[in-house]
Amino acid sequence: MNKKLNIIATIKDGIAIALVNYLSLVLTAVLYLVTIWIPYLNVGTTIAMCSLPAEMAKGNILNPLFIFESKYRRNMGEFFILMALMNGAVFIGVLFGIIPGLVIAVAWSFATVLFVDKDMNAMEALHESNRITYGNKWRIFWTEFIVVLCLQIICGIISGIFSIGDVDWLTAIGGILVLIIAIFAVPALLGIEASIYKQLTSGEILEGKELKEELKDIKSGVAEAVKAEKPAEKAPKAEEPAAEAPKAPAKKAPAKAKKTE
DSSP states (O other), X not given: OOOXXXXXXXXXXXXXXXXXXHHHXXXXXXXXXXXXXXXXXXXXXHHHHHTHHHHHHTTOOOOGGGGGOGXXXXXHHHHHHHHHHHHHHHHHHHHTTSHHHHHHHHHTTTHHHHHHHSOOOHHHHHHHHHHHHTTTHHHHHHHHHHHHHHHHHHHHHHHHHHTGGGOHHHHHHHXXXXXXXXXXXXXXXXXXHHHHHHHHHHOOXXXXXXXHHHHHHHXXXXXXXXXXXXXXXXXXXXXXXXXXOOOOOOOOOOOOOOOOO
């Protein structure tokens, strides 16, 4: 039975991986977008982009120029077959009530990564992706869903605040802030995918406390801090023993009168 992913620990590890490669990921994305219009080359760069989680999982600092390596164009036919199988199966699953399509999408979510990283063919990559995600599909879904939801809430709050009054320059500032968050969000999601891929392929699952336990620790830490700030109560002084009252001298009994003869 597969070990269960720890959602909180995976998010933390993914963000840490993303921060290490943040600048490289941004430059890689820029190069990809600039060259996406070039036929034939764009297929190789797309396949290379699919390998990002695997490269990040190895702990390597990415070189943005790696997407132009010719090895990624070697198996483009097999890559198209893989994408057709994945998208076709997800579409059919959606027709059966959305949830089957969602399950298939998560089960095969690492097929493209395995296709490039492990040099597998399409069917091998699909089978292996389904195997390593077995028992963790919903944890993978909720890990990424929580991050996306938090980012959407933050973006929504910023957009709402800066659109008050319909002031153009305020709206523009809000748009810039949302763009900055989006630029951070993509590397963060890639980092989380890298963390999940690393754990599932290596079998070394990160250990961490569940959210409830962390909240308990935070509460106990706050309680201890509050106690530490309170002035220590003075210990009550020990009561001095009461002085003993001086004993009254014992009265002598009166002498008996002599009998008169």
